[in-house]
Each structure stands twice: as structure tokens, then as C-alpha cells.
Amino acid sequence: MERAAVRRARPGARDVRPARRGSEPDDVAAVHATLHGTHRAPWQGLAPTGRTIAVEHMFFFRFTEERITDVWEMLDRPAMTAQLQG
Numbered sequence: 001m002e003r004a005a006v007r008r009a010r011p012g013a014r015d016v017r018p019a020r021r022g023s024e025p026d027d028v029a030a031v032h033a034t035l036h037g038t039h040r041a042p043w044q045g046l047a048p049t050g051r052t053i054a055v056e057h058m059f060f061f062r063f064t065e066e067r068i069t070d071v072w073e074m075l076d077r078p079a080m081t082a083q084l085q086g
Contacts, residue, residue: 015040031059035075039084046084053083 015037035057039049055076062070 027063029061029063031061033057033059043084049084049086051084051086053080055080055083 033056035055036053038052039046041048056079057076058074060070060072061068
């Protein structure tokens with residue numbers, strides 16, 4: 001599921017990559033990541049800036065019988081927009 005989130009970010013920052021910070025084992029797991037990338041293509045109406053960004057991101061996964069059944073994600077969009085706009 002983390003891969004899907006990274007794929008959605010790639011049109012605007014092709015070198016985006018998560019850096020995992022930790023997780024909690026249970027039927028719901030939380031993963032705190034910092035997404036790093038360079039804005040090299042149009043994204044959400046913004047022309048490429050060439051700026052490198054680091055954005056906090058949270059993923060939450062629900063497991064049923066050792067399979068992921070639900071995914072939630074939270075991205076610090078205000079911080080990302082501020083970094084892209086300078």
C-alpha cells in the first residue's frame with residue numbers, strides 16, 4: 001500500500017522515496033515516514049520548481065488474518081505546498 005502512495009506522488013517528484021520511522025504491531029499498524037523528492041514535473045497545478053522537499057506522512061494499515069484490509073494515509077499538505085512555493 002505504501003507503494004501506491006509513492007506512485008501517486010511520482011508525477012510531480014519522480015525520485016520520491018519514503019524513509020520509515022517505525023510501526024506498532026497490532027491489528028492496526030501505523031508507519032511514520034518522511035517522503036523526500038524533487039519537484040521536476042507539473043503537480044496539482046504547480047509548474048516544476050526543481051525544489052527538493054521532505055514531507056511528513058503517516059500510513060495506517062488494518063490487518064485481518066495477516067492481510068491488509070484497510071489503508072489510511074495522512075500527508076502534511078500545507079508543509080509540502082510551502083516547500084514547493086518557497
